[in-house]
Amino acid sequence: MVKPATTKDDAHALFYSLRSAYSATPTNLKIIDLYVVFAVFTALIQVAYMAIVGSFPFNSFLSGVLSCVGTAVLAVCLRIQVNKENKEFKDLPPERAFADFVLCNLVLHLVIMNFLG
Amino acid sequence: MRYMIILSVADLIVKSNIANSQLFSSYLTSMLSKQHSGRRLFTVALTLSAGALTISRFRISSTADQIRKILFRSQFIEFDQLIEFGMAIKVGIVVVLLAVASICEAVAIFHPISESHLSAALELFSPVAGSFSSLEEAYEALRTFEVLGIEKKPDIKDDTCNSVVDTLSSMSSNSRDLYHALQVNGLLKCKTSKDALTGITSRLKDAVKDATSLLDYYHSIGGLLLIKDQSSEVDVLLKNADGILRSIKALSQSDGRWRYSANNPESSTYAAGLAFETLSGVIQLAASTIDENLIGTLKKDIVKLFDSIEKYDDGSYYFDDKHIDSSGHQGPLSATAAVVRGLTTFASTSESLNIPEDKILGLARFFLGIGVPGNSKDLYYQIDSLSHLENNRVSVPLILSIPATVLSLTSKDKFKVKVNTVLGSIAPPLSVKLMQVFSSGSKDGSVLKQELHFDPKEAIHMLDALPEGVDIGEYVFAFEIVLSDPEHKRKFATGGRTKVPVHVTGVVKVDDAKVAVLEGDIVESEKKLDLPGKNDLALSANHLQKLHLSFLLTTPFGKPFKPHQALLKLRHETGVEHIFVVENSGRHFETTLDFLGLVDKFFYLSGQYDIELTVGDAVMENSFLQPLGSIELDLPKAPEKATQPPPQAVNPYLRYGPKAEIAHIFRAPEKRPPQEVSFAFLGLVLVPFLAFLVGLLRLGVNLKNFPTSTIPAAFAILFHSGIAAVLLLYVLFWLKLDLFTTLKTLGLIGIFLMFVGHRTLSHLASASAKLKSA
Numbered sequence: 024m025v026k027p028a029t030t031k032d033d034a035h036a037l038f039y040s041l042r043s044a045y046s047a048t049p050t051n052l053k054i055i056d057l058y059v060v061f062a063v064f065t066a067l068i069q070v071a072y073m074a075i076v077g078s079f080p081f082n083s084f085l086s087g088v089l090s091c092v093g094t095a096v097l098a099v100c101l102r103i104q105v106n107k108e109n110k111e112f113k114d115l116p117p118e119r120a121f122a123d124f125v126l127c128n129l130v131l132h133l134v135i136m137n138f139l140g
Numbered sequence: 141m142r143y144m145i146i147l148s149v150a151d152l153i154v155k156s157n158i159a160n161s162q163l164f165s166s167y168l169t170s171m172l173s174k175q176h177s178g179r180r181l182f183t184v185a186l187t188l189s190a191g192a193l194t195i196s197r198f199r200i201s202s203t204a205d206q207i208r209k210i211l212f213r214s215q216f217i218e219f220d221q222l223i224e225f226g227m228a229i230k231v232g233i234v235v236v237l238l239a240v241a242s243i244c245e246a247v248a249i250f251h252p253i254s255e256s257h258l259s260a261a262l263e264l265f266s267p268v269a270g271s272f273s274s275l276e277e278a279y280e281a282l283r284t285f286e287v288l289g290i291e292k293k294p295d296i297k298d299d300t301c302n303s304v305v306d307t308l309s310s311m312s313s314n315s316r317d318l319y320h321a322l323q324v325n326g327l328l329k330c331k332t333s334k335d336a337l338t339g340i341t342s343r344l345k346d347a348v349k350d351a352t353s354l355l356d357y358y359h360s361i362g363g364l365l366l367i368k369d370q371s372s373e374v375d376v377l378l379k380n381a382d383g384i385l386r387s388i389k390a391l392s393q394s395d396g397r398w399r400y401s402a403n404n405p406e407s408s409t410y411a412a413g414l415a416f417e418t419l420s421g422v423i424q425l426a427a428s429t430i431d432e433n434l435i436g437t438l439k440k441d442i443v444k445l446f447d448s449i450e451k452y453d454d455g456s457y458y459f460d461d462k463h464i465d466s467s468g469h470q471g472p473l474s475a476t477a478a479v480v481r482g483l484t485t486f487a488s489t490s491e492s493l494n495i496p497e498d499k500i501l502g503l504a505r506f507f508l509g510i511g512v513p514g515n516s517k518d519l520y521y522q523i524d525s526l527s528h529l530e531n532n533r534v535s536v537p538l539i540l541s542i543p544a545t546v547l548s549l550t551s552k553d554k555f556k557v558k559v560n561t562v563l564g565s566i567a568p569p570l571s572v573k574l575m576q577v578f579s580s581g582s583k584d585g586s587v588l589k590q591e592l593h594f595d596p597k598e599a600i601h602m603l604d605a606l607p608e609g610v611d612i613g614e615y616v617f618a619f620e621i622v623l624s625d626p627e628h629k630r631k632f633a634t635g636g637r638t639k640v641p642v643h644v645t646g647v648v649k650v651d652d653a654k655v656a657v658l659e660g661d662i663v664e665s666e667k668k669l670d671l672p673g674k675n676d677l678a679l680s681a682n683h684l685q686k687l688h689l690s691f692l693l694t695t696p697f698g699k700p701f702k703p704h705q706a707l708l709k710l711r712h713e714t715g716v717e718h719i720f721v722v723e724n725s726g727r728h729f730e731t732t733l734d735f736l737g738l739v740d741k742f743f744y745l746s747g748q749y750d751i752e753l754t755v756g757d758a759v760m761e762n763s764f765l766q767p768l769g770s771i772e773l774d775l776p777k778a779p780e781k782a783t784q785p786p787p788q789a790v791n792p793y794l795r796y797g798p799k800a801e802i803a804h805i806f807r808a809p810e811k812r813p814p815q816e817v818s819f820a821f822l823g824l825v826l827v828p829f830l831a832f833l834v835g836l837l838r839l840g841v842n843l844k845n846f847p848t849s850t851i852p853a854a855f856a857i858l859f860h861s862g863i864a865a866v867l868l869l870y871v872l873f874w875l876k877l878d879l880f881t882t883l884k885t886l887g888l889i890g891i892f893l894m895f896v897g898h899r900t901l902s903h904l905a906s907a908s909a910k911l912k913s914a
Contacts, residue, residue: 057835058832061832062828065828072821129863
């Protein structure tokens with residue numbers, strides 16, 4: 024007897040296929056993904072903290088959250104540029120992308136530090 | 141319209157200086173008897189009284205009487221409220237004021253020189269830094285001290301003497317300096333050598349020969365005269381006395397004034413005074429007798445000068461210099477002082493100078509009328525002139541002064557009169573007679589010829605008993621001085637009749653005082669009052685009733701008395717006040733307050749009113765302002781359109797007093813979360829970082845691509861350390877640095893980092909390219 028395809032089974036199948044596809048990505052991209060996840064989690068924890076204690080030094084909260092979000096965004100840009108499968112950035116050497124990433128991060132963090140108060 | 145006429149007449153009178161405002165006051169009295177708008181008339185009366193007083197031009201020495209008159213006038217301000225009540229009172233008071241003002245023409249008191257002049261002299265003439273600034277000032281100070289009998293300090297004497305001797309011996313001094321030095325020398329008697337004086341004499345004689353202006357003559361002749369007094373050995377006599385007199389006389393003018401020099405057309409009375417002094421000096425220094433006719437013409441010149449004498453209404457005469465001349469002397473004081481000096485020195489050289497004695501007395505009164513001057517020059521002029529008048533050969537003025545012008549009937553004061561010379565010395569034997577007594581408001585007084593009793597111990601003339609009929613009030617006493625020795629009549633100036641104002645005060649009896657509340661005409665409640673003692677009434681009335689107050693006032697002699705103020709004041713508890721005048725008929729004073737008619741005036745305010753009675757006058761010794769108690773008034777309610785009571789004045793002490801203190805409320809600090817929560821979250825935030833590191837390890841990160849050969853390795857290390865340095869800089873920036881230093885350092889590190897990073901990354905890129913191609 025064949026069981027009818029339930030949504031639960033579909034979800035499982037989707038999840039497994041995603042997982043196997045993902046393990047095929049190159050390591051450096053996985054590092055970048057991990058970095059992005061780390062940044063986002065940090066932002067979420069900060070938001071939760073603010074939700075609990077109130078937003079009194081609002082500038083500090085903003086600067087913290089924006090630092091996380093900004094660096095995550097820059098990391099995503101780096102991932103796009105470094106990804107070998109991306110035809111658009113074929114001619115861009117990854118070191119150059121990395122240098123941009125570092126520079127932009129430094130500028131972002133200068134602004135963040137100023138705004139932190 | 142008539143108001144304008146009155147004002148213009150007043151203006152005219154003030155301008156033309158008509159002393160007799162009699163006509164004027166009689167016009168006004170007739171005017172006042174007609175009905176006029178009260179307020180306008182009141183202001184007119186004030187203007188006139190002010191004008192009349194300006195005419196009589198009182199000065200400082202008029203003492204308490206002047207002050208009292210000013211008080212009289214200021215009390216009139218309160219009369220503003222009384223304007224609506226009683227024309228009769230107004231008319232009476234105004235007429236009295238005018239009459240008093242008109243009598244005030246020749247009524248003033250002069251006092252001879254007293255202790256206050258001594259203390260003023262000591263204060264004004266105190267030398268700065270131990271010596272006087274010039275010999276002229278030194279002379280003024282020393283002369284004043286000499287006349288007043290003040291001892292000179294020896295150290296000042298030495299200083300001044302040194303200066304005198306220096307001036308006398310120096311060849312560059314002109315006749316002016318020599319004159320002042322000789323003046324001081326005459327007072328201080330410094331040691332001067334005969335040779336010095338002889339030398340000076342010859343210089344001064346030359347100066348006399350070469351003199352062209354009045355001042356040259358004045359200084360040189362004056363100097364020669366002083367040398368004559370100081371040393372009998374030196375020959376100072378002038379040969380050409382006639383010629384000198386004629387050349388000085390050439391400077392005279394027809395109106396009696398003198399010019400300073402032939403070229404300068406300016407003339408002044410001061411110069412005339414100097415000229416007289418110089419002329420008398422020439423006469424004294426003449427080697428041969430002078431032509432009598434010349435002296436006669438000079439005497440005529442002096443008499444002509446006296447035609448320009450001016451007069452104040454209190455009997456003082458003075459000379460005024462209308463133009464300021466080149467030497468800077470100005471004002472009546474210096475001009476009159478110069479004329480007095482010249483006159484008396486001239487009179488000392490020759491007999492029979494025909495100046496009427498009332499003018500001499502008038503000049504003395506002018507100087508005494510100044511009181512105590514405020515600066516040293518004026519004091520010198522005053523004292524010097526008075527000392528000249530004290531011993532002059534024309535006539536010596538005698539001053540009648542009254543130590544106290546207020547007599548009290550209750551303490552049975554005796555009226556005292558003093559007669560002295562101008563400097564306060566004892567007069568020759570004489571008797572003082574009280575000739576007439578004018579009561580205020582009348583020009584005719586009772587004629588007496590009562591002689592005053594002389595007390596030789598205190599040198600005071602006393603009136604044993606006041607004349608009959610002198611009750612409390614204001615009077616003018618007219619005195620005459622009669623010299624015992626008929627010879628003295630020519631020598632002394634007594635001035636005919638001297639009028640002095642006198643106030644006689646006494647206790648006024650208040651009798652039969654009672655207050656009653658009337659219903660129609662029937663007395664509801666009546667209470668006797670004890671005036672002027674304390675009373676505490678507690679009445680009550682409604683608007684249909686009346687309040688009636690009455691009392692009797694009698695003088696010590698039993699005559700009816702009308703005080704200056706007889707006022708009844710009702711004061712509401714809110715502070716609104718109403719004042720009513722208590723009218724009189726003879727000695728009976730009464731007032732009736734009909735509340736029905738006053739309801740509107742009281743602003744319909746019911747409640748408790750405090751009653752106060754004021755009866756007062758200048759000559760009433762027991763004037764009183766007594767609270768009588770209170771009355772509870774029941775007035776009907778105010779209708780819609782009733783006037784509101786005037787707002788009461790805020791207590792000024794409350795308005796400008798300290799206000800309530802404001803405590804600054806600081807902004808409450810924001811609520812901060814408890815520290816444990818914050819630390820917990822700090823830990824929580826670090827968790828993703830740890831998770832990241834763990835994840836990196838799980839992914840299998842390695843440092844395989846790290847360059848191994850030295851130089852690239854060094855660069856790589858520098859690259860990482862550069863990034864670390866920037867991050868450290870950021871931490872420092874957050875902790876304590878400011879933006880500018882941060883940016884500066886960041887710039888430096890950034891340049892380094894760029895260079896190093898470029899090297900490292902290009903090396904890496906070339907390495908991976910090699911790998912790809914390989």
